[in-house]
Amino acid sequence: MNCKKCSPLKGTIKVPGDKSISHRSVMFGALAQGRTEVTNFLPGADCLSTIRCFRQLGISIENSKSTDHVIVHGKGLHGLSKPADILDVGNSGTTMRLISGILCGQSFETSLIGDESIQRRPMGRIMTPLAMMGADIKSQPENGCAPLAINSVLGSHAKLTGIHYNSPVASAQIKSCILLAGLYAEGETSVTEPSLSRNHTELMLTEFGASINSIGNTATILPEPILTGRRIEVPGDISSAAYFIAAGLLVPNSEIMIKNVGINPTRDGILRVCRQMGANIVLENVIDHGGEPVADLVVCSSELTATQVSGELIPTLIDEIPVIAVLACFAKGQTIIKDAAELKVKESNRIDVMVDNLTRMGADITATPDGMIINGGRPLHGATIDSKSDHRIAMSFAIAALLAEGETHILNAECVDISYPNFYSDLKSLNR
Numbered sequence: 001m002n003c004k005k006c007s008p009l010k011g012t013i014k015v016p017g018d019k020s021i022s023h024r025s026v027m028f029g030a031l032a033q034g035r036t037e038v039t040n041f042l043p044g045a046d047c048l049s050t051i052r053c054f055r056q057l058g059i060s061i062e063n064s065k066s067t068d069h070v071i072v073h074g075k076g077l078h079g080l081s082k083p084a085d086i087l088d089v090g091n092s093g094t095t096m097r098l099i100s101g102i103l104c105g106q107s108f109e110t111s112l113i114g115d116e117s118i119q120r121r122p123m124g125r126i127m128t129p130l131a132m133m134g135a136d137i138k139s140q141p142e143n144g145c146a147p148l149a150i151n152s153v154l155g156s157h158a159k160l161t162g163i164h165y166n167s168p169v170a171s172a173q174i175k176s177c178i179l180l181a182g183l184y185a186e187g188e189t190s191v192t193e194p195s196l197s198r199n200h201t202e203l204m205l206t207e208f209g210a211s212i213n214s215i216g217n218t219a220t221i222l223p224e225p226i227l228t229g230r231r232i233e234v235p236g237d238i239s240s241a242a243y244f245i246a247a248g249l250l251v252p253n254s255e256i257m258i259k260n261v262g263i264n265p266t267r268d269g270i271l272r273v274c275r276q277m278g279a280n281i282v283l284e285n286v287i288d289h290g291g292e293p294v295a296d297l298v299v300c301s302s303e304l305t306a307t308q309v310s311g312e313l314i315p316t317l318i319d320e321i322p323v324i325a326v327l328a329c330f331a332k333g334q335t336i337i338k339d340a341a342e343l344k345v346k347e348s349n350r351i352d353v354m355v356d357n358l359t360r361m362g363a364d365i366t367a368t369p370d371g372m373i374i375n376g377g378r379p380l381h382g383a384t385i386d387s388k389s390d391h392r393i394a395m396s397f398a399i400a401a402l403l404a405e406g407e408t409h410i411l412n413a414e415c416v417d418i419s420y421p422n423f424y425s426d427l428k429s430l431n432r
């Protein structure tokens, strides 16, 4: 994919449905009794992996790749059946970690595999708490990574055991995995995080009928609820909107509206950081979708100044840090991103990959053990970018390319299909 400098961006765009919420709508719909109808579902490769896995577990799910409308015919908490084959999660960490929590509570064994990237990502972070609950989950290569094998323990223990888990990392995937296993446990299960990660599981499972109590950074779930199928309207994904927010702020004389974006406070760190940097972003038509706040965002080009991104803010913008690094290249002064070592274990090592590729474009950027330091203001020039098949890297560099002198060539640019299949055509639609 070749990208280059563009004229002002104008117009209105609607980003696709939220990836985290789309995954959960299928998973929780499968565990509920009856029909769950999902609109604005994200038909990206990751969420289609979740649909494929639940079909293998005996759940009937109606959808077609081109539509964002999904109907899940749930069979209740104990309605899943043993799959004939290994479950393949593709590139999706959310699918692998959340489904593991569910599968540990079943009376049949399963195994899970995924692509090359997922086989390098740490699964010990879910295996440890699941083992504490009495689950039998193993890394087949014995390196803490997938493929994973899950054996049923229901024969000997009858149930998993509820625990209180102090998670060393603020991660919604770890938290959700444990809470889902807690559906099948004896007694209550709770998770305390060092800072609060996205709370879509807590909000949506409660809407389905689960009993979840969230106080500060601790979420507690009671077992064996009766979950009932429901309608879910998925908000637009703020992580996808982030690329257009950055483009609208950086490309001179731009004004764009991004419609129907989820602005849950556990996800809206990108808005807070942009405002800290002096961005002109206005929220209009704020409404509520089943506990998830949604708004239209009006973004106008702005002069940006450097900032510090750290601490409790990090989990609220973890997937937006690559595009924040791009913003920082055009901000006046030194931006410091820290407390973000988690970036090393995403679809790629996002610290190294951002620093390598932005350096190639002429940026003044240095990697640190838990983030990066960027001195803004150096002009960028086109270069060949290795996306490492990481969707968020490819999209971040498509935005950097809009401001660079000359042409930028993004390798494996089609990986945007993971979370935003129409990304390039949507971007083009704002630059007529």
Ligand code: S3P
Residues within 6 Å of the ligand: 019, 020, 021, 094, 170, 171, 172, 173, 174, 176, 197, 198, 318, 319, 342
């Ligand atoms: C997600 C949680 C985050 C995020 C990922 C989606 C989720 O991961 O990076 O893209 O849907 O729960 P961690 O929980 O590992 O930080």
